[in-house]
Amino acid sequence: MNTSTLQTPPTAATGHPGGRTPASAGNPGRRLRIAVVGGGIAGLGSAWLLAQRHQVTLFEAADYVGGHSNTVEVELGGQSHPVDTGFLVFNRRTYPNLCALFEQLAVASVPSEMTFGLSLESPDIEWAGSDLGTLFAQPRNLARPGFLAMLRDIWRFNRVASRLAESAQMPAMSLGEYLAAERYSAEFRDWYLLPMAAAIWSCPTGTMLAYPLATFVSFCRNHGLLQITDRPQWLTVQGGARSYVSKIVGQLDDVRVATPVLGVERSAAGVKLRTRAGVESFDEVVFACHSDQTLAILGAKASAEERRILGAVGYQHNVALLHTDAALLPRRRKVWSAWNYLAGAGAADERPVSVSYLINRLQPLPFEVPVVVSLNPFIEPAADKLIQRFDYAHPVFDEDAIAAQAALPRIQGRNRSWFAGAWTGYGFHEDGLRSAVAVAAGLGVAAPWSNTVARADGLAAQQGHEVDIDVDLRRAA
């Protein structure tokens, strides 16, 4: 594996392809007809930017626009309020493009919270990283050698992994092999590291053990998971993510909801898109859906290179249930956190696990009862407490996916086709928008904020792209 590609922040989407020839080449003033496939942040961002100069049609398969920006209206106890079930939080430090977009759209944000709690059924253990009181919410954790070993190993791993990430000598082994070789405690592995990683990647802990160490450490470093000081203030969109989605949609001329793109024909003359309504012609197409969905649209017409690159990214399918059942939160109310990792009985690698987002902690809600989004819950919430079910898919960033990201510039802009999506980076909202900014730039449209954010991006790359759901040992100490 080429570890040098892993040391850098995601550049695949921003990599400018050599030799691409958009239809406007030779006539930079020409207004193109551009189809954008997918109405998540990558598609919305692409469409909004490109519409500054071109004629854009946005196609969205679902019956709402937003993709993982999915706000629903919840009614409880006679009150109604918007609740986000997908994209929830961002910060000013490592989401420079998103913050700049929100400024352009005059979208307001409010403070959010990113705390992590863990609740295992067997052994009976619960803790959260918010402060001393939650760390030792079970007083016997103070006298539990395994728990204290876990705390010591958190400090050790953060220190050693930071050094490893900076050195050029990353051992070529899996995360599981590394933890065993370095004799990290089972408690550190099973009560902290794997739950945290599984919550971030939304995948089973067994999958995490097989991750290449270099990928894992690089990701943690770039996401600020190895640092315990100087954390960013997390924010959430006031009124829910739909506030920004509706502002963008309001500024676009042609948005087709519930219109899946079924196929595409690309030739020197242009692009023909097929939907249930028929076939339409465009000059260029931006695929802003997941890479496997793009491949399905391209079908047999995909080039060998497209098949290789887009096909290398795997997806983890996750069921998300929106509900009000506290049975899917830690047993001790004190341990309730913004992100809660829950595991049932069974051996560490086999037991069922799920993650519950306590939305009341993440967004200002007027409700007394807990409003929860549980990913892959292993017990069903009570029927009278279930509000809605959603199906989401997350990209899995393994060795193949990372190699595919690095190779993306080879197909970007070729054959009148552009590729955007959070999958081109680390899977977060900023990655989706950053990829849209890159695609728009490739088609001759600079983001209004491109000068300021280019500088901020460089700074974020130096500091690491941070996601702060780590246990706050500083506050806990």
Ligand SMILES: Cc1cc2nc3c(=O)[nH]c(=O)nc-3n(C[C@H](O)[C@H](O)[C@H](O)COP(=O)(O)OP(=O)(O)OC[C@H]3O[C@@H](n4cnc5c(N)ncnc54)[C@H](O)[C@@H]3O)c2cc1C
């Ligand atoms: C539960 C959950 C919580 C999350 N929380 C956060 C968070 O707090 N912060 C953060 O930064 N990130 C978060 N994420 C990550 C999130 O996935 C990304 O931030 C980002 O929203 C993904 O954007 P995207 O545009 O790449 O893909 P998507 O939002 O998935 O959009 C792709 C769109 O393409 C459409 N589509 C697919 N096929 C077709 C077709 N054939 N024709 C037309 N349209 C099609 C889909 O319907 C979809 O709307 C979360 C994700 C989930 C699931």
